[in-house]
Amino acid sequence: MxxxxxxxxxxxxxxxxxxxxxxxxxxxxxxxxxxxxxxxxxxxxxxxxxxxxxxxxxxxxxxxxxxxxxxxxxxxxxxxxxxxxxxxxxxxxxxxxxRYIKPLLGREFQHGKIDCLTIVRDAYMLAGIELPDYERQDDWWHNGQNLYLDLLPQNGFVQVDAQELQEGDIIIICLGSSTPNHAAIYIGNQQILHHCPNRLSKRDMYGGFWMDYTHSIWRHKKWQKFGFMAILNNMAISSI
The missing domain is CATH 3.40.140.10 (Cytidine Deaminase, domain 2)
Known part of the structure; x- marks a missing residue:
């Protein structure tokens, strides 16, 4: 009605x-x-x-x-x-x-509530793709779990070659672990949007450490280019 x-x-x-x-x-x-x-x-x-x-x-x-x-x-x-x-x-x-979210840039980190998975979920929500949330304990990557590799295929993502990297792709990184445990969004111009422990969410150059420890790159099957503009619009409000 x-x-x-x-x-x-x-x-x-x-x-x-x-x-x-x-x-x-x-x-x-x-x-x-x-x-x-x-x-x-x-x-x-x-x-x-x-x-x-x-x-x-x-x-x-x-x-x-x-x-x-x-x-x-x-x-x-x-x-x-x-x-x-x-x-x-x-x-x-x-x-x-x-849904109402805090701006993507400048967030305080809190594992399991406001972290690298949260920023991916919120950015994709703005792009029109709602991803589920999951309960996650700190150090899950040291406890035999492989959340990103288990969950990405279940939620509409397919792995793509690094040479095909485009805006909106999810980059999975091994951060202090042999298990991929960190996610970033590629935002073009060799930059990523991500949220590391004990840091504010931010843009970073995608090179050096981040590229060296990249595990794989993933793209959602329903991704559309206009969705990336929604993410840029959100990052722009933090610059005003």
Whole structure:
């Protein structure tokens, strides 16, 4: 029912971006787009925010990209940080749900909660590919487990040759272990995005140590190039 209401609202708005709220995860409240450029951006009035909060808990912000890609723009991701909410995006009659995450750059490390797997999951979520989370104990690579090599094929990844490396590929690295235990995302220009223990998540040059200790490179079967722009959009908000 809620999906139908959102689709109908977008249809009524024509070439303009529709916008609204999900309340209590079950009610859709359509809002007027008061942006000066409604075919390119959206803005919800303070009055509508107040009305929504009076109805219940706002659990998601909804808007559409009538002629755009199914990813959050840089501006979308900036405002999502302000709201601290999930954002739902309607594009090509499909609702794409983007959970709220902290920016990919500058994260504090906490194994099992905010680590190299987390940054891969969050980046791929922005690209439209939701990967499962797994409980993982510290030092699993010293306890006979091989999580990355076990889980990547199960979740739609295929191994590719290093000569075919492209943006969005996952690079698996042996970090202080003979078992591959660290993941990085290739972001072009010989750079990777990753999160090492006891460091903030960051960009690094892909060469030297990281290249020498690379185990393998993996690509998701459903990867699409526009997904990489969503990752770049997120990294851009940390530079503002």
């Amino acid at each position: 809620m999906k139908k209401e959102i689709l109908n609202h977008a249809k009524q708005c024509g070439e303009a971006e529709c916008c609204g709220f999900v309340i209590d995860n079950k009610i859709y409240m359509p809002c007027n787009n008061i942006s000066a450029t409604p075919t390119k951006t959206f803005e919800i009035s303070p009055d509508d925010w107040i009305k929504a909060e009076e109805k219940g808990e706002i659990t998601a912000v909804v808007h559409s990209h009538p002629d755009g890609e199914p990813i959050l723009s840089e501006a979308d991701q900036i405002y999502q940080q302000f709201t601290g909410l999930d954002w739902w995006l309607l594009c090509d009659n499909q609702i794409h749900k983007f």
